[in-house]
Amino acid sequence: MAADMAREVKLWNDKREREMYDNFADLFAIIRTMEKLEKAYVRDVISSKDYEPECTKLIAQFKTLTTSLKDTVPSVERFMETYKMDCPAAVNRLLVSGIPATVEHRASSSDVGTAAAVAECVQHFITSMDSLKLNMLAVDQLYPALSDLLSALNRVPQLPPDFEGKVKGREWISRLRNMGASEELTEQQARQLLFDLDSSYNAFINSLPKSA
Template identity: 40%
Template sequence: MNVVVTLDALEKAYIKDSIAEAEYTETCDRLLKQYKAILSDETVSREFVDLETFKREWDMECPRATERLRIGLPATVEQPTLSHTGATGAAIAEATQDFITFLDALKLNLLAKDSLHPLLSDVIQSVNKVTDRDFEGRGKIVQWLITLNQMKATEEITEDQARELSFDMEQAYHGFKATLK
């Protein structure tokens, strides 16, 4: 699977600062989508089994790609590297709206990965546009993204997980708002 090898090379280039952030983010995002698209084919998915099995079978060493696929987000989204400290009112409003939309989805009992993952990705991306400061609950957002990313699209989180996720997101929302003061 060339996507895995290419992603590993991209991660190495990013770490060495050999690629611009914007180009890295765009390319990484595209590779992650291609990986998911390839595995959405049932025959390919069945043969592939999982990434660790695939890597063993083909004797591949690609630790950076493995981690990026586990997280499911470009490094620039997972850990923002903003150089500014201020944010526009529109960016703050968008982040707030994304938090509320995500929490509303949980209240409406939308528990499937394919419903929650895109909404939670929107939360972290919009938050990263507002602040590069760490805040209470930010790590939980990333952790939940990783959890959702490792699920199949048709899988759902349990009711207990939904309660925990809702609690974590409320905490993260309050932590985010505190960074704005």
């Protein structure tokens, strides 16, 4: 009887169900982390400099994960109700605003357009890289994120036409256009795309002025 009581209770019956619950846990963690981050920023516990990149990363991860979970979690609000999550600040940042508070409230600044474009670029870089890490390799999964990334890069005025991210972005978009929507990248192609994105992201960050 003691052995029965000590037996582990599993929430899943196979690898697919286990992955689903792991993704649920990741979504739960992202929402709770965003709630804590927003409160820390409002209370001046974290500086704007530290807040913005962390917030941008969480937003990008949230978008990537909710895209992959769109069939099992069609409504994030319903997910939060099910797991009794009271996170109004996270809801506002993730579902309503979609950009960090520092960017949102920079409206009086003359470089608001550039600041917003930079924030979008960071989000799309992270979203694209996270998609690959989650094995989202189909053309119709990757093309929208890469297209959005290239559009955002084109809105950053200090980036020249031959900027690495733009060049590689155009090359990959052209390649994906010649494939069917349901076709997937090979392991080698996915690895190369991830490398190109990571290299372009680092070049993008290094190209920004310190104030950005």
